[in-house]
Amino acid sequence: MEKHMNNLSTTIETIQNKIIKNINLRLIELDMTQQALSQRTHIAQPTISKLLTGKSAFSLEQLIIISSAIGINLLSIINDSDFINIPLKPSSSIDLIPESDNLALDTTRPAFKGYLNNTFHIYFLSTVTGENRIINGNIEFIDTPNKRCNVKLTISTGKTNLFGEEITKEYTGNLIISIQQSTCYCILYNKDIAELSCLSFSHMYLSNEDLKCRMCVALTTSSGENRRPTIQRLIMSKYSFDLNNNEDVQFLTSQLRLNTKTISIDRTDLEEILTLDEYQKYKAQLVPSSYAESCILDENQLLALNMKLAEKINLINMLRDKSSAPKNNKIGTNTDEFLFEYISERSDFNNQ
Structure with missing residues (x-):
């Protein structure tokens, strides 16, 4: 595997250097600057600079566009001999994604x-x-x-x-x-x-x-x-959570739910949590005066309480652990069936 990667890396570098050399020679012949090339190809000038200094790899689209702009076929520069000693290996999906100013694949960036x-x-x-x-x-x-x-x-x-x-x-x-x-x-x-x-x-x-x-x-x-x-x-x-530690487990189970800014919790569970000594005095602020089986709390409301940050986080973890937030979201068979049935009933869809 390592030998393959070394051969492939060397081959890519060799081909890229040949392409860069031919582009630079052609720019000199045409008395064309990188900025002029950028204007003609609509490839950003910083990207042109990275390509011509070997800091970014050319995509096929870029090679075709630059070939057209400078009047030579850059693909013809690649010879059969360039591919000697490279073991065959299935390409990965990442090979199909081009490097750009806004998309980083090169680990030197x-x-x-x-x-x-x-x-x-x-x-x-x-x-x-x-x-x-x-x-x-x-x-x-x-x-x-x-x-x-x-x-x-x-x-x-x-x-x-x-x-x-x-x-x-x-x-x-x-x-x-x-x-x-x-x-x-x-x-x-x-x-x-x-x-x-x-x-x-x-x-x-x-x-x-x-x-x-x-x-x-x-x-x-x-x-x-x-x-x-x-x-x-x-x-x-980087921290190794202890799955035998109740505090660590509660933090994980509360934060791994599909939470939003609001916490929906059964009134009984909320009142039970607020019986703890450190949270009793906040019961009037957090439990609605009018009866409701489910209570809705805003995370910002909890963060505004007059207590230490560690106590706030602990309270939020306990509330989220008992909340109705789902653990995940599965696309069930009913979802697909409902979508199909709804679309099937649309006359404009059936007439297509």
Whole structure:
């Protein structure tokens, strides 16, 4: 694998250097500046600069556009001999996504600082209906010789094989960063069960420190007999939560729900929580005077209470743990049926 990556990296660099050399020679012949090339191709001048200094890789579209602008076929520069000693290997989905100012794949770019060669603990709620269990594992972000960030996700199933060894599920993929959307995307694949998943989380620039934690959104498939497309939260953290510690478990189960700014909670559960000594004095503020079986609390209202931040977070965790917020959102069979039936009844659709 390493030999393959080294050969591929060298080949890409060689071809890219040949293309850059021919473009620069042609620009001299035409007495054309990078700015003029940018105007003619409608490719941003900073992007042109990165391409011609080897800081970004050319996409096929860019090669065709630049070829047309300068009057030479840049694709003809690539010879059969350039592909010697490269073992055949299926391309990954990341190969089809072009590098740009707003889309970072090259790990030498500042956007990747603090992410590379780091391993994080991960936690999410089981997607099996009726199962209240926290699933854990780890995720690694690995720099590679071809300047791409590989991702390896390992999930503990909580089961063991006949030899007493832990059974895990492994997913591999790549990290792509959208500068414009301030979002990191991990596209992951498990070849054993033919499953694709996608994680996304907010991106932040890190200069001289590593990323500590992030709340992620996962688009996946539910476990169990009835497998359905599912959206859920996933926590990624350098801190190792203790799943035998009630406080850690309560934090995870409360924050991994699909929460909003408001907390919907049964009145009985709310009153029980507010019987605790440290929260009794806030009962009048938080429990509605008029009777209602369900109470709606705003997170900002809770953060405004006159208490220490740690106490506020603890209160919010207890409330969210008892709230009606769902653990995940599955696209059930009824959803597809309702959509089909509604569309089928529309006369304008049936006439198409």
